Amino acid sequence: GQSLEQPSEVTAVEGAIVQINCTYQTSGFYGLSWYQQHDGGAPTFLSYNALDGLEETGRFSSFLSRSDSYGYLLLQELQMKDSASYFCAVRRSNDYKLSFGAGTTVTVRA
Amino acid sequence: KAGVTQTPRYLIKTRGQQVTLSCSPISGHRSVSWYQQTPGQGLQFLFEYFSETQRNKGNFPGRFSGRQFSNSRSEMNVSTLELGDSALYLCASSKGLTNTGELFFGEGSRLTVL
Numbered sequence: 001g002q003s004l005e006q007p008s009e010v011t012a013v014e015g016a017i018v019q020i021n022c023t024y025q026t027s028g029f030y031g032l033s034w035y036q037q038h039d040g041g042a043p044t045f046l047s048y049n050a051l052d053g054l055e056e057t058g059r060f061s062s063f064l065s066r067s068d069s070y071g072y073l074l075l076q077e078l079q080m081k082d083s084a085s086y087f088c089a090v091r092r093s094n095d096y097k098l099s100f101g102a103g104t105t106v107t108v109r110a
Numbered sequence: 111k112a113g114v115t116q117t118p119r120y121l122i123k124t125r126g127q128q129v130t131l132s133c134s135p136i137s138g139h140r141s142v143s144w145y146q147q148t149p150g151q152g153l154q155f156l157f158e159y160f161s162e163t164q165r166n167k168g169n170f171p172g173r174f175s176g177r178q179f180s181n182s183r184s185e186m187n188v189s190t191l192e193l194g195d196s197a198l199y200l201c202a203s204s205k206g207l208t209n210t211g212e213l214f215f216g217e218g219s220r221l222t223v224l
Contacts, residue, residue: 008150033211042114042215043153043200087152089211097166098143098211102152 004088004101011107018075020104022088025069029090032064032071037103038084046073046086075106083108112137114203114216122222128189131219135182135203141165142184143213144176147198156199159184160207188221196223 004024012018022032031050035043049055049064049071061074075082085103092099115134123129135142143166144156155168159178176186182203188195198220202213 031211035213035215040217042217043202043213044215045212048211089153091208091211095166096207097168098155098158098213100145100153100155102150 003099004090006086006088006101006104008102009105009107011109012078013109014078014080016078018078018106020073020075020086020088020106022071022073022101023069024071024088024090026090026092026099028093030093031090032062033089034060034062034073035087035089035100036084037087043087078108080108080110082106114201114214116199116201116216116219118219119217120220120222122224123191124224125191125193127191128187129191129221130185130187131199131201131221133184133186133201133203133216135184135201136214139203139205139214140182141204141207142178142182143202143204144184144186145200145202146170147200147218148196153200156186158207165207191223193223196221 003026033048034046037043047062054063059076064071085105087100087103089100117132141160143158145153157176158166162178173189178184198218200218202215
């Protein structure tokens with residue numbers, strides 16, 4: 001099964017803030033990444049947290065807490081174009097394999 | 111510069127057949143990884159290649175195989191197709207075996223097995 005857990009769906013209105021949580025059971029990893037995938041498109045890289053704390057990139061921010069086995073992606077000032085699936089991912093340090101969460105579908109309503 | 115290119119984009123096969131999918135990475139990228147994506151399952155890691163060597167392999171049966179050529183282009187093959195192999199197969203490239211997870215994905219090859 002998945003070692004990374006994410007909510008399956010989130011719905012919000014334009015201009016709102018959405019937080020997508022990612023909890024993991026992987027014992028060791030190099031960092032937490034986030035990807036965005038629009039329906040029918042290729043996943044695109046959004047952010048990477050190697051260390052605990054908050055990383056901000058425009059309207060999107062990502063957070064990691066290794067002690068809590070938890071991270072999140074924060075989407076601010078939501079726009080219709082943010083409707084997509086969002087995946088968290090880690091590269092595990094024990095076998096160097098890339099592992100992805102099942103994804104969270106974000107739907108932005110007018 | 112050109113992105114990751116996957117061919118074919120769509121294909122339909124029947125059970126028992128085999129299929130070969132191709133991936134051309136971004137110029138200068140030497141690492142290629144493959145993923146299977148099905149609804150509700152996210153991206154399942156298949157293999158990872160770097161400099162023509164398989165560096166890592168996911169938990170898929172031996173029917174799934176791959177290789178990488180000297181120009182970094184990669185192919186994956188699925189033999190004796192089963193209905194459950196219907197999925198979007200994604201290829202991603204990076205300059206090296208990055209820890210950052212910053213992968214550049216192609217748009218995928220959508221396989222339907224009838």
